[in-house]
Amino acid sequence: MKHLFSFLFIAFLSTTLIAQTTWKADPAHTQVTFEITHLGIADIKGGFDKFDGNIVSKSEDFSDAQYEITIDVPSINTGIEMRDNHLRSADFFDAEKHPEMTFKSTSSEKVGENKYKVTGNLTFHGITKPVSLEVLYRGSIEHPQNKKMISGFAITGQVKRSDFNLGPNFPEPMLSDTVVIDVNGEFIKQ
Template sequence: MKQLLSFLFIAFLSITTFAQTTWKADPSHTQLSFGITHLGISEVEGRFNEFEGSITASEEDFSDAQYNIVIQVPSIDTGVERRDNHLRSADFFDAEKYPEMTFKSTSSTKVGDGKYHVTGDLTFNGITKTITLEVVHRGTIENPQNGKIISGFAFSGNVKRSDYNLGPNFPEAVLSQDVLIDVDGEFIKQ
């Protein structure tokens, strides 16, 4: 009987040790933003309003996390309707032909306390390229209003416009090659 209890206890520990937890982005507390330099003198910022994101990890410190984000390109919002419509056109995102942008991580390397380099495939405009994002885990808490467990994350990185055929008719003097990616949000434990 002792052996059976010992075996069950070890089996339980093994299952809980290797159990993966999924965290879903809370759209009310998550922003997917970008910025690009216009005419070399100012930054135009925008965001995508419709998206889904998840993080799956078995380690409490997220050192083995896998990240997956699906963005609805037509939800682009720079605060100027005419510019947004132009960005949705074939000159830029070609949102009718390519309505989704995706990021799926392939590796995550811990580089400090709560800091990671996350590499993965970013796909939009019919093109997939490997990029690396800097990710900061800001902490995990229990929301006092509803009792849900939430974790805060910040993601940042750069992509080159030319890598994705984004606005190829606009020279760098008009729009910078570098586009800053900035994601800040809360993920709810499922």
């Protein structure tokens, strides 16, 4: 009887592990961007050129998905080298001391067809805060050339830079406190 219980437990554990699927961000077809308002009159956009993202799910509709992204802060890119260097400095991201930004989800709630509210912990600049993001699952297809399964996601949310002590010497309306974050792209089934 003891061996039967052990066998059933291992079989259950194996089934659980097999049913779980990991999807990895395709850097060639994914963008991590942000937008902030400057002087109250213009939206300035930028992004991060280096990042790693994973989505792990047991369900095909991603209703139970767990999201994790790691961003290389020094890879910040607004298209203006002088501004990028300033953003890397201690005035803002202090990228030398805090080279990574991470998001790890703690819950996912279905709020509509292919739409989810994902809550998790965002960590950067030495501070961790809970944030909620909106996720739109755009569907899955088999890539016509390499035959790998690919899923598309649009993930967006807002954070307050004051919550992360980012640019405290640059008050509103010089720079808006609200920063819009977007992750948009393709994730490849592993």
